Amino acid sequence: MKYTEDNLGEIVTTDGDNGSYYDERIVMAYCPICAAKFIGTIRQAGGFLGGHEVFHAWEFTVQINNELEA
Numbered sequence: 001m002k003y004t005e006d007n008l009g010e011i012v013t014t015d016g017d018n019g020s021y022y023d024e025r026i027v028m029a030y031c032p033i034c035a036a037k038f039i040g041t042i043r044q045a046g047g048f049l050g051g052h053e054v055f056h057a058w059e060f061t062v063q064i065n066n067e068l069e070a
């Protein structure tokens with residue numbers, strides 16, 4: 001399912017392999033670190049934010065380690 005800014009605020013029900021979500025609101029979220037944006041259900045926005053958080057934490061750790069080794 002593809003959502004755009006036109007869908008913001010809509011309440012949807014989605015079915016997927018992992019279950020069904022009822023009465024999910026379509027929202028926009030953005031990453032405070034790299035400014036990437038996402039539009040989708042709140043459940044998906046949580047995955048987007050969690051994914052970015054984990055990735056940027058990893059990126060930061062790798063960077064620190066490289067600086068310590070240099």
Ligand SMILES: [Zn+2]
Nearest residue numbers: 031033034052
């Ligand atoms: Zn990010």
